[in-house]
Amino acid sequence: MAVSNLDRRAHTKALFTELRATGDTAKRxxxxxxxxxxxxxxxxxxxxxxxxxxxxxxxxxVGLLKAIDRFxxxxxxxxSTYATPTIVGELKxxxxxxxxAVRVPRRLQELSLRLNKLVAQLxxxxxxxxxxxxxxxxxxxxxxEVLEALExxxxxxxxxxxxxxGEDDDAPMRMDRxxxxxxxxxxxxxxxxxxxxIERLPEREQTILxxxxxxxxxxxxxxxxxxxxxxxxxxxLTRILEFxxxxxxxxxxx
Amino acid sequence: MAFDLVTVMVPASAGHLAVLRTxxxxxxxxxxxxxxxxxxxxxxxxxxAVQLLRHTRGDRVGMEMETTEAGxxxxxxxxxxxGDSVIxxxxxxxxxxxxxxxxLRVDAGDASATIVLAKHRIDVSGPGDxxxx
Numbered sequence: 001m002a003v004s005n006l007d008r009r010a011h012t013k014a015l016f017t018e019l020r021a022t023g024d025t026a027k028r029x030x031x032x033x034x035x036x037x038x039x040x041x042x043x044x045x046x047x048x049x050x051x052x053x054x055x056x057x058x059x060x061x062v063g064l065l066k067a068i069d070r071f072x073x074x075x076x077x078x079x080s081t082y083a084t085p086t087i088v089g090e091l092k093x094x095x096x097x098x099x100x101a102v103r104v105p106r107r108l109q110e111l112s113l114r115l116n117k118l119v120a121q122l123x124x125x126x127x128x129x130x131x132x133x134x135x136x137x138x139x140x141x142x143x144x145e146v147l148e149a150l151e152x153x154x155x156x157x158x159x160x161x162x163x164x165x166g167e168d169d170d171a172p173m174r175m176d177r178x179x180x181x182x183x184x185x186x187x188x189x190x191x192x193x194x195x196x197x198i199e200r201l202p203e204r205e206q207t208i209l210x211x212x213x214x215x216x217x218x219x220x221x222x223x224x225x226x227x228x229x230x231x232x233x234x235x236x237l238t239r240i241l242e243f244x245x246x247x248x249x250x251x252x253x254x
Numbered sequence: 255m256a257f258d259l260v261t262v263m264v265p266a267s268a269g270h271l272a273v274l275r276t277x278x279x280x281x282x283x284x285x286x287x288x289x290x291x292x293x294x295x296x297x298x299x300x301x302x303a304v305q306l307l308r309h310t311r312g313d314r315v316g317m318e319m320e321t322t323e324a325g326x327x328x329x330x331x332x333x334x335x336x337g338d339s340v341i342x343x344x345x346x347x348x349x350x351x352x353x354x355x356x357x358l359r360v361d362a363g364d365a366s367a368t369i370v371l372a373k374h375r376i377d378v379s380g381p382g383d384x385x386x387x
Binding site for chain 1: 276279280283284286287288289290291292293294297300301304346349350353374378
């Protein structure tokens with residue numbers, strides 16, 4: 001049977017009194033054990049960030065021990081109230097140290113992948129790019145979740161440029177389907193300062209840039225032509241524009 | 255129908271571009287724009303905001319998003335030198351914005367400039383013809 005809050009409070013106080021009087025480490029351990037549910041509760045708030053819950057509980061426990069060592073019995077505050085910010089602080093620091101403050105939660109990564117497939121499917125069915133409500137309905141999630149996942153898809157790709165951007169990377173460039181179109185980017189010569197930058201882009205990126213901005217093709221149509229997903233076209237375009245902007249200012253690498 | 259108007263004001267720093275991009279994406283997505291169009295708007299807002307940041311003399315960039323009969327209109331404004339039209343029509347930036355937006359203009363005021371972008375709604379009640387005409 002679970003310990004009632006009142007019992008826990010009284011027990012906590014007694015243990016702290018003994019711990020401070022004797023320095024008995026067994027009391028310290030007992031206090032930690034007694035407050036493990038608090039750590040578990042707080043750790044669960046971070047579980048969507050892609051780390052195993054067990055690891056988070058471990059990290060939170062470090063915070064709990066710190067709180068136990070620092071808690072002043074004379075304070076007019078419950079130990080759990082005192083310990084909460086210390087435990088949360090330890091968890092946050094853990095993510096910060098890992099450089100994962102901007103890590104995309106696994107749930108969103110998975111949804112993003114699922115949406116990617118649905119976008120292709122719906123584009124085929126509808127003969128046009130789907131709307132967010134249509135996508136949400138097909139995926140069985142809310143419109144907000146769709147938006148969140150799409151946004152995270154962008155964030156994910158811009159924070160990990162070197163990571164493979166997905167399975168469709170292996171898709172062949174269907175240049176033959178672009179056929180007779182003038183791919184020499186003649187129009188771009190007008191922008192003399194950009195020419196050397198554009199030459200540094202991979203051929204596929206040059207094609208996408210040309211089709212979108214000079215041929216006025218939609219992302220879905222480009223996706224169809226080049227043989228990658230619409231979301232991938234979107235990411236590449238964002239990245240290309242970023243590269244060109246940086247390039248005009250100084251050094252840029254693609 | 256009632257038209258929605260949403261205003262966002264951010265510090266004039268590159269770090270806040272994402273806020274504008276996300277805001278316009280959320281706004282357009284709620285108005286049955288297709289993903290292609292939502293992405294176009296996000297990219298256009300980013301490009302327009304980058305240009306404003308390069309010319310601004312103020313410390314803020316404001317963005318108004320409004321639904322209209324035809325679709326959505328986005329107005330990005332910041333303080334600039336008098337008469338500064340921010341984007342040269344012969345620039346690459348202008349070419350990009352022309353491709354992304356259905357309407358585009360810059361209103362240069364006495365001490366501020368406003369880049370106005372519009373995107374027209376397409377008929378999403380049935381299959382479209384944009385992909386396979």
